[in-house]
Amino acid sequence: MIVEQVWTGNAYRNFNYLIVCPETGEALAIDPLDHEKCLAAAKQNGWQITQIVNTHEHGDHTGGNQAMVAATGAKLLAHRNAKDSIPGMDRGLAAGDVIRVGRTVELEALDTPGHTMSHVCLLSHTETPGLFCGDTLFNAGAGNCHNGGHPHELYQTFVDQLAKLPDKTLIYPGHDYIANNLNFTLDREPGNTRAQELLDRIFDQDANNAMITSLGLEKEVNTFFRLHNPVIVARLRETFPDLPDELDEKTVFLKLRELRNSW
Numbered sequence: 058m059i060v061e062q063v064w065t066g067n068a069y070r071n072f073n074y075l076i077v078c079p080e081t082g083e084a085l086a087i088d089p090l091d092h093e094k095c096l097a098a099a100k101q102n103g104w105q106i107t108q109i110v111n112t113h114e115h116g117d118h119t120g121g122n123q124a125m126v127a128a129t130g131a132k133l134l135a136h137r138n139a140k141d142s143i144p145g146m147d148r149g150l151a152a153g154d155v156i157r158v159g160r161t162v163e164l165e166a167l168d169t170p171g172h173t174m175s176h177v178c179l180l181s182h183t184e185t186p187g188l189f190c191g192d193t194l195f196n197a198g199a200g201n202c203h204n205g206g207h208p209h210e211l212y213q214t215f216v217d218q219l220a221k222l223p224d225k226t227l228i229y230p231g232h233d234y235i236a237n238n239l240n241f242t243l244d245r246e247p248g249n250t251r252a253q254e255l256l257d258r259i260f261d262q263d264a265n266n267a268m269i270t271s272l273g274l275e276k277e278v279n280t281f282f283r284l285h286n287p288v289i290v291a292r293l294r295e296t297f298p299d300l301p302d303e304l305d306e307k308t309v310f311l312k313l314r315e316l317r318n319s320w
């Protein structure tokens with residue numbers, strides 16, 4: 058499996074992806090908002106884009122569909138419940154559905170509500186899995202729930218699905234928010250040296266060659282995976298003095314998500 062991360066350079070800091078079968082050159086484009094850059098990358102490498110997956114229905118993920126279909130005839134796939142919000146869908150995805158790309162690549166659809174209620178992540182069936190996580194999981198952060206999402210579902214997606222994937226899973230998010238998110242981590246957990254090291258390393262990185270994190274690293278630097286951390290919990294009590302004595306991890310997650318909204 059070849060993964061090409063395409064940096065759009067737009068104001069929303071979107072990442073688009075091409076996932077390619079190295080044997081046949083067939084490619085699947087994830088959220089190809091910058092269809093021109095995606096098409097240029099495919100052309101340069103001799104790849105044929107035959108499928109598009111939208112992780113969810115927001116315009117900064119679907120905005121390139123029409124031009125991409127016009128240029129390639131690619132089939133359009135997305136969460137089956139997105140059919141009324143994404144025009145021209147050819148295939149609706151449910152949890153566990155497998156998408157084949159060429160002869161060698163298999164991607165499994167995960168039903169991951171929270172950022173929106175019809176959001177899929179794709180997990181590659183490869184020795185080192187890759188997770189294409191749209192706006193659900195970001196490097197060192199979590200998606201917001203402002204536009205059609207629910208923080209309770211986002212929490213369930215994190216604990217029931219994402220946290221259970223192998224630590225070596227590579228994380229391919231829909232946006233480049235890593236620097237901002239690491240600053241939030243350090244605000245909540247000032248002594249997190251791993252987050253500080255990572256921030257020092259990435260703060261002036263070229264987004265065309267962005268660092269790819271693993272889930273194991275995320276568990277060290279992503280506040281939304283660190284719900285039992287005593288520093289995070291103590292800091293949360295300073296911000297919200299009325300929290301109950303017994304704090305469950307769901308409340309910690311929801312309060313962190315709330316803080317991040319206005320941070």
Ligand SMILES: [Zn+2]
Binds near residue numbers: 113115172192
């Ligand atoms: Zn979104």
Ligand SMILES: [Zn+2]
Binds near residue numbers: 115
């Ligand atoms: Zn987005």
